[in-house]
Amino acid sequence: METHFDVTEWQPTKAPEPGEEDISSELPTLIATLNDQTRAIYRHPYDPNGWSCRAETLARLRYPELAVGDTCKAIILCRTLLARLCEDRRYKLGYHMDFWMLDETESNDEEEDARRDDLEQRLVDLQADAHLLQNENLYHFPTFEEGRFLQRPYPWMEAKHRRRDDELLAEINDDFEEAELKIVNNFPKERPAGQVSKGRCCILKRHAFGEMDVGGNDSSELLGVFAARDLAQETVIVIDETEAWGCIGPGKGGSTSNLSGGAGCSDPIHPNLPSDDVSQDLRWIRERAGRYAAEVILRCRFLIGCIADDVAHPLDHTLIARLTPTYRREKVRLFGLEHDIAIPNDCLQQFGIDIFSDSSYDTWVLFTLEARVENNSWSDPLHSCISPLFSLFNHSCEPNVEKIHTIMVIRVTEDIKQGEQLFVDYDGFMKDQPLAARRKRMKKWLDADCQCTKCQRQEAEQQATDERCTCGCGGCKEPGIGLAEWDVADKPVFPEDAWTVRK
Numbered sequence: 015m016e017t018h019f020d021v022t023e024w025q026p027t028k029a030p031e032p033g034e035e036d037i038s039s040e041l042p043t044l045i046a047t048l049n050d051q052t053r054a055i056y057r058h059p060y061d062p063n064g065w066s067c068r069a070e071t072l073a074r075l076r077y078p079e080l081a082v083g084d085t086c087k088a089i090i091l092c093r094t095l096l097a098r099l100c101e102d103r104r105y106k107l108g109y110h111m112d113f114w115m116l117d118e119t120e121s122n123d124e125e126e127d128a129r130r131d132d133l134e135q136r137l138v139d140l141q142a143d144a145h146l147l148q149n150e151n152l153y154h155f156p157t158f159e160e161g162r163f164l165q166r167p168y169p170w171m172e173a174k175h176r177r178r179d180d181e182l183l184a185e186i187n188d189d190f191e192e193a194e195l196k197i198v199n200n201f202p203k204e205r206p207a208g209q210v211s212k213g214r215c216c217i218l219k220r221h222a223f224g225e226m227d228v229g230g231n232d233s234s235e236l237l238g239v240f241a242a243r244d245l246a247q248e249t250v251i252v253i254d255e256t257e258a259w260g261c262i263g264p265g266k267g268g269s270t271s272n273l274s275g276g277a278g279c280s281d282p283i284h285p286n287l288p289s290d291d292v293s294q295d296l297r298w299i300r301e302r303a304g305r306y307a308a309e310v311i312l313r314c315r316f317l318i319g320c321i322a323d324d325v326a327h328p329l330d331h332t333l334i335a336r337l338t339p340t341y342r343r344e345k346v347r348l349f350g351l352e353h354d355i356a357i358p359n360d361c362l363q364q365f366g367i368d369i370f371s372d373s374s375y376d377t378w379v380l381f382t383l384e385a386r387v388e389n390n391s392w393s394d395p396l397h398s399c400i401s402p403l404f405s406l407f408n409h410s411c412e413p414n415v416e417k418i419h420t421i422m423v424i425r426v427t428e429d430i431k432q433g434e435q436l437f438v439d440y441d442g443f444m445k446d447q448p449l450a451a452r453r454k455r456m457k458k459w460l461d462a463d464c465q466c467t468k469c470q471r472q473e474a475e476q477q478a479t480d481e482r483c484t485c486g487c488g489g490c491k492e493p494g495i496g497l498a499e500w501d502v503a504d505k506p507v508f509p510e511d512a513w514t515v516r517k
């Protein structure tokens with residue numbers, strides 16, 4: 015946020031509301047102020063005033079979730095400073111609240127007392143103002159501490175964090191190679207002894223749906239997994255183990271009913287891993303996050319992974335850099351003060367991150383991570399999980415790949431030729447639904463209409479039917495069935511296709 019960005023890149027996350035003030039003429043000044051205030055925070059990260067001022071600018075720039083994140087930090091700092099002042103009145107606060115000094119000289123100096131009272135009053139006022147600003151940006155306050163926002167890419171995000179470079183693709187393709195070795199070692203029936211592995215099964219490529227941009231997304235950024243060799247039906251192609259998962263946790267008082275009404279996870283060590291030590295206990299998150307526990311823990315696991323791997327920036331981490339978000343144009347969503355801001359920050363602190371001075375874990379990074387994780391996770395009633403290879407498969411309403419085990423064993427469901435794209439089904443309940451219903455549902459994951467062959471084919475059929483209706487001949491034109499350039503398979507005939515042909 016410290017670097018300048020052009021006003022044309024500004025994409026506010028607050029949805030426009032009727033009668034709202036037009037701030038376009040103010041934008042250049044607001045952007046410059048944001049840059050200056052961010053630099054001031056870098057210089058004096060423990061000064062609550064810095065966070066509070068930037069929160070105001072972020073609110074003006076229409077980023078409610080980030081304004082709430084900054085007010086949160088201002089409030090924590092005020093609370094801590096006030097507690098310290100009350101604890102021992104001999105403490106003096108150093109330059110820009112950056113350090114404390116213990117004044118051991120006995121002084122009854124009235125001037126000193128007045129100075130201290132003044133500081134105390136300023137902190138109380140600052141805390142109250144930060145609370146006010148926070149509540150103004152929480153749409154559902156006071157019933158819930160939730161705000162409304164649109165997920166958007168932040169304009170100050172560095173170019174290298176927006177794209178996946180060839181180096182990353184090569185790294186992921188190495189992971190596919192390793193996945194093949196796991197199959198050789200763990201599935202002796204799959205690759206019988208003596209049979210030399212024919213090399214990796216899958217390869218990640220750009221332009222998954224051809225050279226045309228899809229839904230405004232650059233086609234070179236649309237990745238897809240393709241068959242690296244011919245694959246016979248039921249071949250296991252990937253074992254995708256991961257530690258990035260969260261569980262819903264038990265209900266109140268440890269019951270097996272969780273807060274969303276289903277059976278809770280009562281595994282006593284979850285969501286901790288057997289390798290975690292006592293200081294890494296995450297069970298407090300499932301208590302605090304309630305029905306959001308699985309997703310919140312999953313995101314926290316990513317943050318912990320970045321800390322453990324000591325990456326320069328979380329968005330550099332290979333498991334985060336590979337994930338693509340979906341910024342649905344008009345979809346207004348809710349963010350929660352507790353589960354999107356407070357809990358991840360507390361988790362970062364538990365793992366030794368100074369959330370005030372370490373700008374790589376700023377609130378915008380948490381929301382960027384959230385958008386990516388949300389678009390790529392899969393869940394069952396108890397868990398939410400990211401499998402780093404499975405998440406790269408695109409969706410088709412006539413998939414040729416399925417997962418057969420929750421530890422993520424993936425196999426093909428039909429014979430596949432080398433070079434064909436491999437697809438999973440993002441929603442197992444929808445494939446028999448009509449086109450319009452499927453497309454509506456798929457909007458949850460896709461920026462654009464689903465590009466799979468089945469949807470394209472049915473769209474063409476629908477158009478042809480419409481054309482027949484206008485000329486009134488009852489069928490002068492054959493439905494235009496064309497395979498997309500990225501799909502070379504002969505597709506099976508579906509019951510609904512047969513019905514169309516008979517008709």
Ligand SMILES: C[S@@+](CC[C@H](N)C(=O)[O-])C[C@H]1O[C@@H](n2cnc3c(N)ncnc32)[C@H](O)[C@@H]1O
Nearest residue numbers: 236237338340405406407408409459464465466
């Ligand atoms: C889980 S990721 C799959 C990998 C992704 N293509 C990538 O480049 O990283 C889901 C995203 O892939 C794209 N996608 C997947 N299936 C699609 C489909 N059938 N039609 C259009 N876009 C699709 C959408 O952008 C979606 O948000």
